[in-house]
Amino acid sequence: MIYLNDCATHIQKNFRAFLGRRYYRILVKNSVLIMKLNHYNAMATKIQKVWRGFYVRKYVFNYHSRKRYLDALQIKNEIVRSELEEYAEQQEQIRIRKEEEEIKKKKEYLARKNHHLISTEVIPGIYNSPFLPYPTEAEYLLQNVKPLLHAKKKKDKTPYDPTCRSYQLPRPQQLPPLSSKPQGPFREPGDVQKQRYKPFQPTLRVATSFTSLEQARQMMKAEEWVTRINDDIFVPFSKKDFNYEPLLHTTSKYGHLYYGNRFFREEFLDRHITPKKQKGTKNK
Template identity: 50%
Template sequence: MAKFLRLLGQEREIVHEKYFRHREAENIRLLEYDSAVKIQSWFRGLRVRSYIKHLQRCAIIVQRHWRGFMGRRFYRISIKNSVMIMRMNFYNCMATRIQKVWRGFFVREHVHNFYARKRYMEALAIKNQIVRSEIDEYQEQIVSARKKQEHIELEKRLHYQARKHHYLLSTHQKPGVYNSPYWPYPDEMEYRLRAAKPLDHSSRKKKIPSLKGTLSLDMVDHKDTTVKPRPHAKPLPPIQRQKVQGPFRDPVLVYAQRYKELNPSLRVSTDYDGLDSARQHMYKDEWTKRIIDVPFLPFTRNESQYEPLLHSTSKYGHLSYGTEYFRETNASQHISTKRLRTVVSPIPVFEKFKQTYSKGAVVLQ
C-alpha cells in the first residue's frame, strides 16, 4: 500500500519519463528505418547491377559468335564472287584472243583478197539477175491473173445483160437495136443475145451488177489461162443499228422485250439483314480463334487515386455537358440501341435506270 502511494506521488515524473522514452524510441525507430532502407536499396542496386553485367556478358558472347558466323559467311560469299569475276575476266580474255585470231584470218583470207572479192561480186551479180527474173515472172503472173479475173467478171456482167435484154433480139420482120441495117455485120451484143436465155420474172428482181469501171474486151489478154484468178474481197458486215422505238417497230423485238426473263433487283436477291449476319459471323469466327478469353492486363498498376479537377469539382456535382453552352433538350428520346434503317431502299430505283417498258404494241423509252 505504501508502495502504491509512493507511485501515486511520482505520477508526473513517471508520465514525463514515459513520454521522453517514447519519443526517443520513435526517433531511434525512424533512424533505424532509414538505415534499413538505405541498406536494402544499396543491396538491391548491387544485385541488379551484377545481374545486368551478367546479362551483358552473355549478350556479348552471343553477339560475338553471331557476328563471327555472319562475317565468315559474307567473307566466303565475297571470295566466291571474286573468284567468279576472275574466271569471267579470264574467259573474256580467252574469247577476245580467239575472236582476234579468227577476225584476222577472215580479213586476210576474204576481205583483202582481190580475187576472192571479184568472184564474190560476180556471183552476187548473177544472183541479182536470177532474183530480178523471178520477180518479173511473179509480177507477170499477178497481172495476168488480175486480167483473167476482170475478164471473167466482165463476161458475167455481159452475159447477165444479154439475158436481161433478150427481148431486144432482132427478128426476121424487124431488126433489133444491136443489128443495124447500115452496118455490114451485126454488133457483138447481137451474138450474145442469140446465145443467151431470157431471164424469168423471179430473176429480174435481183440486184443488177454494175458495168462501171470495167474493161472492154479489147483490153483483156486471152493468152494466159494457167494462173488462178484472185478471189474477191468480202464486203464489210453492216452496222447493227437498232431502230428508234415506236409504233412501227419489229413485232419480234416487241414480244422479246415484253416476255423477257425476270431480272431480280439487288434488294430481292440479297438478304436484308445480310450485313448484321456477316458481322455476327465475323465476331463468332474471331472468338473461336482466341487463345485465351482473359483480357490482357499490364504488369504494373498505378495505385494513386484519381485527383479530380478543381473547376469541375463541387459538393453539388458537376453540370452535364451541353446544358451551359447549348440548348437543353431531352436527349433520351433521341437515343436508341437499334440501327437506323430506311423504309424504302434506293437501290431498286437505280437498277431500273435507262431500261425500257412496253405497253401494248407501242414501246416507250
C-alpha cells in the first residue's frame, strides 16, 4: 500500500509539473507577443503622429495660407460692415422721412380743421400777431391748405317709389302661435301684423307732380287759343291803309245789331232846362 501511494504521488507531481511548465511557456509566449505588438503599436503610433503632424502643418494649419485667408476675411468683413452701415443709414433716413411725413400730415389736418383761425385783411388771426415782425409758420400753413369739409353722403339717383317692394319691410309667413289671449284692450295679432306690414300710402303732396301748376297753365293757354273769337293780332293805328274789322258782337252779315243802338234810353240833357232872365240883362 505504501508503494502504491508513493507511485500515485510521483505521478501527480510529474503531471502537475508538466502543466505548470506548459502554462509558463504559454505565458512567456503571450508576453513576448504582447511586447512585439506593443512595439509595433508604438512604431505605428509614431508613424501616424509624424504623418498627421506633416499633413496638419502642410494643409490644415498652413501659416501662409492661413494668413492669406485671414487677410481676405478681414477685407470681406470690412465690405460687409460698410454695406450694413449704409443699409442702416438708409433705413434710418426712411424712418425719419416717414416720421416727418406723419408729422406734416398731422399739422395739415390740424390746419384744415382750424382753418377758421386764419387772418383776414380786417382782423389778424392768432398766428399773425401785429406785434411780431412776420407771421408764424402756422399762419403760412393755414394759407396754403384748404378747409376741412364734411363727408357728403352719396345720394341715390333712383327716384323714390313708395309702391316698390324694395322699400317695404319683409313680411313673415306666419306669426308664432300664442298660448292664450293676453289680458287687456289689445288688438288681434292679425290686425297688428296687417297694420305693420301694410303698403305705403303716399300723401297728395307726394302723389302730385311737382310741375302740376305749370302743366295746368299750359292747358289753360291751349284752351284759350282754341276758344278765342278773334285770331288776328293787335295792329297799331300807325297803319292807315288797314281797314278796321269790326267785332262780331256789333255787326253781322244781316246788318247792324240792335244792341246798344236803338233800345237804350235816350238822354236829353237840356230837356228840363229853361232859359231864365237875369237881372240887369236885356232880351236879345
